[in-house]
Amino acid sequence: MGEEAAAPAGPAAASESPAPHAPAPMTDIHDILPPVPVGIDAPWLVPVLLALAAAAILAAAWWWWKKRRKARAIETLVPELPPEMTAMQALKEIADVRRLDGKTFYFRLSAILRQYVFGRFAVGAPEMTTEEFLPCIDRLPVDSDLARGLRSLCRAMDPVKFGGETVVEKQMETDLFFAREFVQKTTLADEAENKGEQHIVLPPDDGNSKKQIPNRK
Structure with missing residues (x-):
């Protein structure tokens, strides 16, 4: 009887066994997050x-x-600076003719004289050719000897400036002396005319008053 009483317990024990586990919910997959703004x-x-x-x-x-x-x-x-001071300073810079070749010397001497004529007499000499400038010299209010010397010098400079003609240092010194004298005498004449006085031509300040204006042919 002990075996019969224990027999019904078998099915009941079977019914009380645990049911199989349900699948666990997925927690490692998420939706794509929206863009995050970057910067300020x-x-x-x-x-x-x-x-x-x-x-x-x-x-x-x-x-x-x-x-x-x-x-x-x-x-x-x-x-x-007044035109005579500018001209005299420029002439002083080319006073040492031994340092300059003839072409360079006469290019600079011509430019100095033309610029002085422009400043003193308001004649557009710097922009003129020699042929244009020569008739203007005759109309300048200067002494006839000065005008003649300036015309001769202008004609003599062109072959050296543009033709390659050679010239000796002695002639360069003579032409430099004339340029100084031209500036000094026309300055004194202009000052005397402005004062209404008769002007007296003073010798150049280089101590050699015996030199004369070059007479070119």
């Missing part, structure tokens, strides 16, 4: 940069205007 989100940054750029432009314009104004003020403070 500052709506005030663009106006600030534009304002800084405008300030920099204004500062540069102010600096340029101030510098230009200062340069113009300096120019007005320095008076322009």
